[in-house]
Amino acid sequence: MAREEQVSDRVLTVPNAISLARLALVPVFAVLIVQGQDVWALIVLAVSGASDWLDGLIARRFHQVSRLGQLLDPAADRLFILVTLIGLAWRDVVPLWLVVVLVSRDALLAALLPLLARHGYGPLPVHFAGKAGTFALLYAFPLLLLAERSGAVGTVASALGWAFAWWGIGLYWFAALLYFTQARSLLYPRQAHE
Template sequence: MSTTGEDVTESSAVSDRVLTVPNVISLARLLLVPVFAVLIGVGEDGWALIVLAVSGASDWLDGVLARRLGQVSRLGQMLDPAADRLFILVTLLGLAWREVVPWWLVLVLVLRDLLLLGLLGVLARRGYGPLPVHLAGKAGTFALLYAFPLLLLAEWPDPVGSVALVLGWAFAWWGVGLYWFAGGLYVVQAKQVLAADVESPRSSAPV
């Protein structure tokens, strides 16, 4: 689940609970990733689209439930974006393998996630957990998750295929732009957090 707190050090609303309703939903989304990979690999696009739709709906649902039930957890903060990124990666690889999208698109998005992975490593060594999720990052993820089913539909006969192709690439370009814009915001936020920690060292860093 995603948090919207302003300060990475705020942890009063974030628990260490593991067994929560939102976490179960996020885990179920992770388990759908290999199912989706098989479906897209064997060309079962109809079922693959259904799995993507279920994943998108559950992504929205677990965030809403986490906030309304007061079940925002550290585990959820890791599971939710992990499921998003795995779906994006698996879909990209499947579409690139089928030559629906170019391989450079895979590289552009993977490089951004590698950048954030490096940031998380630096923050973890200083005792910090994941950074709060920005709206731009969530919007970029949603745009990409809308783009992929549309690009799958682009292989269908016209007029569905033509309309889906245009809309799919429109969402893809918006998604890439927002994805990298959010990445830049995370870099700035991480620098601010680390700079504040140097200026005001504490006996114990937040996790």
Template sequence: MSQDVPVSTRVLTVPNAISFARLLMVPVFAWLVAQGHDAWALAVLLLSGASDWLDGVLARRMQQVTRLGQMLDPAADRLFILVTLVGLAWRDVVPLWLLVVLVVRDVVLGVMLVVLARSGYPPLRVHLAGKAGTFAIMYAFPLLLLSEWPTPVGLVAGVLGWACALWGVGLYWFAGALYLAQGASIMRRDARAARTARVT
């Protein structure tokens, strides 16, 4: 998200409401996948992906970028990705390694964010690669779910879905490396400043 957009401490905003609604869709999707209601699960996934794009656009255009939104939006993304991966892996739609690769990345970044937060640092600036990776993964899921349908449409959806998934994994980890480098750079910079202050 652009750094020149003012960030407020408001809670009741349209983008925050959309992000919260996306959180509420997570258990709905999990239940639909578990019960085998693929058509409805597909609809929920598409709606979630569209809402993820919409809340960011509205936040910028309506000048409603908030601290809560900066935490709520990525939290909703991570939770939706995790639940979707678990559901699709449980259904054998995706292999277990895809779940492990994405979860390990989020765990590593989660530990780093906790360390930064305990040191008083604000959330890191969102990179375009991270958003692009998230979008690719979010759009891979409905395609992979659609690939279960025994039709030519399912075959095409499977090819497109795996293309999106692999690109998404690559961008996801590339963004993760950028976030780690950004966090390390901030902490090294402040450590140098603290040493300089002690010397002077």
């Protein structure tokens, strides 16, 4: 049986510093993507993805899981996804419907937060499906950007990028369904068991 993870109120931790650095990279990435600096934008995305994995690993391995980190990490993921989507749509790399589908999911979940808070609950814990969807999307975007290249590299990147994007969309919305189910069971426990 897995040991329950301890969550601290610490602020000054290595994972939190990594998450803050990721947040600081969001505007850097936005400028690079809008200016067409694709190589640098890909590097920033790769660093962000690697640091996302690294901060989680350090937090778990060195018992530095914190409430702040549980807010910062998904916030950095959401901001990177939002900025990447807008930047890629601005450049006509991805269609507008993709932006609408992904942003509307996050908007619906954000609408749950005040309702949960009113009943004394904080943000819901991140589900594996949500992490997997985010992971797939964060792989899809650099590949879709790379798909702008001509030749075999662009063709393969396009196929892989859209495969990751479709998996990401599906997992993202499946996770939303899990979050709504969890919120319903917290807010209306009698109805959830009927």
